[in-house]
Amino acid sequence: MxxxxxxxxxxxxxxxxxxxxxxxxxxxxxxxxxxxxxxxxxxxxxxxxxxxxxxxxxxxxxxxxxxxxxxxxxxxxxxxxxxxxxxxxxxxxxxxxxxxxxxxxxxxxxxxxxxxxxxxxxxxxxxxxxxxxxxxxxxxxxxxxxxxxxxxxxxxxxxxxxxxxxxxxxxxxxxxxxxxxxxxxxxxxxxxxxxxxxxxxxxxxxxxxxNYRWLELTETQTLDDNGRAVLIPTADVIAxxxxxxxxxxxxxxxxxxxxxxxxxxxxxxxxxxxxxxxxxxxxxxxxxxxxxxxxxxxSNPRSGPRFTQLVVRLWDNEGEPICDFDFLLLAGPDYDPGKLPRGFFKDRQKNQRSGNALTLYLNHDRMLKTAEGCLGFRILPRPDNGLAHYRPVEFRCAGKLAEYLRADQTLMLDVHLTRHIHPHVFSLTGASEQGDFRQLAEV
The missing domain is CATH 3.40.50.1820 (Alpha/Beta hydrolase fold, catalytic domain)
Incomplete structure (x- = not known):
């Protein structure tokens, strides 16, 4: 050989x-x-x-x-x-x-x-x-x-x-x-x-x-009680x-x-x-x-804590990267960012050239202590208002924490958001409606 x-x-x-x-x-x-x-x-x-x-x-x-x-x-x-x-x-x-x-x-x-x-x-x-x-x-x-x-x-x-x-x-x-x-x-x-x-x-x-997993999530038209768009899985592939x-x-x-x-x-x-x-x-x-x-x-002898890596990438429905956003992990049956287990977080990095990519490094063993295995996240993208903007979105994986986050593995997460365009961006008017329309941009 x-x-x-x-x-x-x-x-x-x-x-x-x-x-x-x-x-x-x-x-x-x-x-x-x-x-x-x-x-x-x-x-x-x-x-x-x-x-x-x-x-x-x-x-x-x-x-x-x-x-x-x-x-x-x-x-x-x-x-x-x-x-x-x-x-x-x-x-x-x-x-x-x-x-x-x-x-x-x-x-x-x-x-x-x-x-x-x-x-x-x-x-x-x-x-x-x-x-x-x-x-x-x-x-x-x-x-x-x-x-x-x-x-x-x-x-x-x-x-x-x-x-x-x-x-x-x-x-x-x-x-x-x-x-x-x-x-x-x-x-x-x-x-x-x-x-x-x-x-x-x-x-x-x-x-x-x-051994890793790729999960693709897409924004739907469904809104939760707080006006946030619901994300649903559109692809789920295991390496x-x-x-x-x-x-x-x-x-x-x-x-x-x-x-x-x-x-x-x-x-x-x-x-x-x-x-x-x-x-x-x-x-x-x-x-x-x-x-x-x-x-x-x-044969893997493990005595210390185990970790998992989450790589999040944000795209709009045109395939363009969304680089300005806040990402909040949620936990527990109420999906509250304050209910994450103590000591779960180790590190985060945002890629300097692909600004839509965020990598989180989490203590897997601590994450398993999340109440009822409920894990989720909320994304607050920007711009969040104006002629072209994005809605805040949320994803909940009830009872699937251990399935998505595995010790010593990476979860690749691609999130696709809808770019919402205000009707004022382009409109047709009659000849009798002539005049300055700059105020339409103030939405």
Whole structure:
């Protein structure tokens, strides 16, 4: 089996893979026919401002054709390497004649992947360049940084693509292996995100996990007793199942606890991440995949709180983004923002380039204490009056809290509001009704 390794972002040296390639080749069973000669270390440039994620995916395709030609292969990625390969899949093996059935990739094993971005990305290039936990002193490229910012349009598009796929049925077996240990040696005392609970110091478990859900809500003409429009679900899609495991004592990077860089190729025993990767590579059927996914889920040892991520995007009925709005979570049978459980909230970020996207990071275990499992939200969009405006809206999911918000997962929420146009915007008058109509604009 040929194995390609794809590193994370702003890496400048293939030594970042540590002893992982050597350990995999050394402990691989003979049935895999895996040895050091079959391992290619991916190299790509991500610290240039002009380079986009799609550019890297296109460059990977050229490198694949040159080096691997038509041969099948497996991939192990780290961090941003996962979005690179998933973007490559979306660009070259989307639905149609060139679907995943035609793809030469057999196994996609993602270590600490930034599939739904990273909270660190909003800090900016110069600050991130000082964080050795991810960038090793290299200033990151701006356009890939934009993709990684929570709630980016690029993440939204890639996640929507993945929802329409059935990788296991097409012979592609995806896995996510991540950690939630913070390496104190890599903690940045000026940035609390490097010690954020439910993360590995860089990527949240909910941001790594490819088990996620997309819910689309649309405004109706029905108004509640307070004059707010009622939202109803118009689409509800769960992502294809993906193997997911949280490894104990694994951080994003670092020679001591890094999920990849801490592996010693000369160790007499394989580290847990090495053993699990080799198990993933041996999966050869849907039955094998399902069994290993269950084993990975059962082995997740959790002692601390679990978190969930909610990404809200607001659009009008013309498909235009709505960027000015207030978003209030509601809880309890009365759907009161004051009835949310204490300590439920951890973080929120509004995307700097997609102003209609808001990401909330919530304590899942605390949210489960919401009275009667009732959760909802209210949106107050602006402008809320005038010739063109939006109505306040509300959504209630009685008894479905545990269904929509799941531990270590992301809920993508697209909300479509109606743009209300006042009749004064355009009217026809008779010849006898001539006169100044500027006062009609004062509504």
């Amino acid at each position: 040929k194995l390609v390794m794809v590193h994370g972002w702003s890496v400048t040296d293939t030594r970042v893979y540590g002893g992982l390639p050597e350990a995999l080749a050394r402990f691989a069973p003979e049935s895999l026919a895996l040895d050091i000669e079959h391992i290619f270390l991916g190299r790509y440039i991500s610290f240039n401002d002009e380079v986009r994620l799609a550019d890297v995916a296109d460059a990977f395709e050229r490198a694949r054709q040159e080096r691997l030609q038509g041969e099948s292969f497996a991939i192990v990625t780290h961090s941003t390497g996962a979005p690179v390969i998933r973007t490559w899949l979306a660009r070259y093996y989307s639905q149609g004649a060139q679907g995943l059935k035609q793809c030469p990739l057999t196994h996609l094993i993602m270590l600490a992947p930034a599939n739904h971005g990273s909270a660190l990305a909003q800090l900016g290039k110069s600050r991130l360049g000082r964080l050795k936990s991810w960038f090793d002193g290299v200033e990151p490229g701006q356009q890939i940084l934009d993709w990684l910012e929570l709630g980016s349009l690029g993440q939204h598009q890639l996640s929507r693509y993945w929802l329409s796929q059935d990788p296991v049925a097409d012979g592609l077996y995806p896995f996510v292996i991540s950690g939630e240990t913070i390496d104190s040696n890599l903690y940045d005392f000026l940035n609390s995100y490097t010690a954020e609970p439910g993360s590995d110091g860089v990527v949240r478990l909910a941001g790594a996990n490819l 294809p199942a993906c193997g997911f495991e949280v490894l104990p004592r694994a951080s994003h990077s670092g020679s001591k606890l890094g999920i990849m860089t801490s592996v010693n190729g000369r160790s007499p025993k394989p580290r847990p991440v090495v053993s699990r990767i080799l198990q993933c590579l041996q999966v050869g059927s849907a039955g094998d995949y399902s069994a290993l996914c269950q084993q990975m889920a059962d």
